[in-house]
Amino acid sequence: MPTILERYQKAFPKDQELAQQANKVLPDGITSDGRYMEPFPIYIKESNGSKKWGVSGQEFIDYRGGNGALLLGHNPPEIVAAVTKQLQLGTHYSACHPLEIEWANLIQELIPSAEKVRFTNSGTEANLLAIRLARTYTGKNKILRFLGHYHGWQDSVILGAGEGENTPSGIPSYIASQTIACPPNDLDIVEKYLREDPDIACIILEPTGGCSGVVPITGQFLAQLRELTLHYGVVLIFDEIITGFRVHPGGAQTYHQITPDLTTLAKVVAGGLPGGAVAGRQEILNLISKKVQKKTLKSTKVSHLGTFNANPVSASAGIAMLTAIKTRKPHKHINELANYFRQQLNQIIDDNHLDWVVYGEFSCLKFLIGHGLKGLKTADFNPHTLDYRKLMYRGNPYLRQYLRLGLLLNGIDISLSSVIMAAHSTKDIDQTVTAFSQTIAWLKTENLI
Ligand SMILES: Cc1ncc(COP(=O)(O)O)c(C=O)c1O
Incomplete structure (x- = not known):
């Protein structure tokens, strides 16, 4: 069975090629520190609604939402x-x-x-x-x-x-x-x-x-x-x-x-x-x-x-x-959807007995990958009672990287701080939840969790 890293390198050949070209002209091949990614980032050529399409042909459901700028979605x-x-x-x-x-x-x-x-x-x-x-x-x-x-x-x-x-x-x-x-x-x-x-x-x-x-x-x-x-x-x-x-x-x-x-x-x-x-x-x-x-x-x-x-x-x-x-219409939708999303992801986290949690308010999603509180159910997690350094650390960097790569492989572009856009639908969320489960299964196979 190939590792997540092997799968990633195989799935995104054009991205890897572009990253090599980019590294020759741009420091780290990127244009903002926030876009740094190992082993190389994905390259996007088009976006619409809740989706983005990469140069190697994949479709991604996007939760990065233009770093929070795209409240309505891509190209409303x-x-x-x-x-x-x-x-x-x-x-x-x-x-x-x-x-x-x-x-x-x-x-x-x-x-x-x-x-x-x-x-x-x-x-x-x-x-x-x-x-x-x-x-x-x-x-x-x-x-x-x-x-x-x-x-x-x-x-x-x-x-x-x-x-x-x-x-x-x-x-x-x-x-x-x-x-x-x-x-x-x-x-x-x-x-x-x-x-x-x-x-x-x-x-x-x-x-x-x-x-x-x-x-x-x-x-x-x-x-x-x-x-x-x-x-x-x-x-x-x-x-x-x-x-x-x-x-x-x-x-x-x-x-x-x-x-x-x-x-x-x-x-x-x-x-x-x-x-x-x-x-x-x-x-x-x-x-x-x-x-x-x-x-x-x-x-x-x-x-x-x-x-x-x-x-x-x-x-x-x-x-x-x-x-x-x-009109106030977008807010009701994005807040409700974010709530639903957090609940669904946390259910999977609990089912897998992981010390992870997805929290956040309004349409914001925050992932903590390893809070270290043994046996804590996600429903009992209260970020207000945790040391701020633990929250900011966001968990094991190695695991975080593989989670991100695994989710990209499963068609999801999400980071530890992400957002719901008005263009997202329940179908997007359900697809993402399935991708999250699949990625966790891969992480388990590699003994990363
Ligand atoms: C809270 C906050 N303040 C300031 C900035 C900087 O804004 P810009 O990237 O447009 O310079 C950001 C960007 O992410 C931000 O999230």
Whole structure:
């Protein structure tokens, strides 16, 4: 019987060939660290609805959902129509255009704290701008962030994006020293920092927990953070780049009824195309405004430029996406389907007596492959009681890799942090559950579990 690795190498010959070509021109053959895969990644040539098709001819049910951007699925007709129309009307006017107003109005309609909006090209850029605004507004320098929360790859927030507090390469120590990376969900530590360090400008976090809920957060924690930040004059930034429009049409802040000072958006907001935004309190966003600065005779204008900010193509996709979200129809479907999916996968995990679990809230799926809690049934798993480092570790890397390869071989593209899209059906889920069972059987044959 061939091993999973042997099967993978045999099943994806064209992918392997492309990977060899890619390695010659791209470091590791990839274009984003998140796409790194051993022995080589798969290459996709087409996608539609809940599916993707690879260069070696396989069909995959996709749960990666454009890294969370594709809330509706691949190529939803309303977005395709809007983008196609816009491509014929022009991709860049080097000028203002009506779509950016419509786009901002929709954001404002869905997210009540969005008194003003500024568009960027990505989530990384949105957080960069939000932090710059917070520093200018408060006149302070430091950022407090939580270990494991991801806010993009720019210098001041990449530190602490993983589990450790080590400074990543290429970040000057004088920049790293301005970032405080706290363990997640520990209010006492946050308060201690705020009490002892008067130079903290902002707290930034993912409002359902790092990696959209791998280490989940409670609404109570958010409420307490809100109180603390108000007390200490610190700007509270909700990074809703994944949660925005996904956990609720009004984001996690509407779900939990907590109003941050600033919200950063990307992914869903741009309808599956590149784009992002900072939204929030007028008083803070107006630090970008020349007019307001002139009127108040202040010299604190925050610079923000960008060739592709609010480009008409992304705007057209964003408008189509947010218009669909306004109906609230997608959310009921994706949340119910995600619940069903988690239950089905957990049933198989229990039947096989594995110390794995699939958890997560809303339409987010989190896999923990080896929690080490002997005899624990998946129904009794509570991520709030587990050490955050264990949740972030996600389990045995070797096993995780073979699980991923096995699932790809069985026509499923899913990672440890995945999402349900509106295009998914119960049939997709049932097919995936069968693939999951098959992969577990292979892992057993290889004595990997
Ligand atoms: C919560 C969160 N913040 C920020 C980012 C960075 O966004 P981008 O990749 O658009 O720069 C991401 C991307 O995955 C994210 O998930």
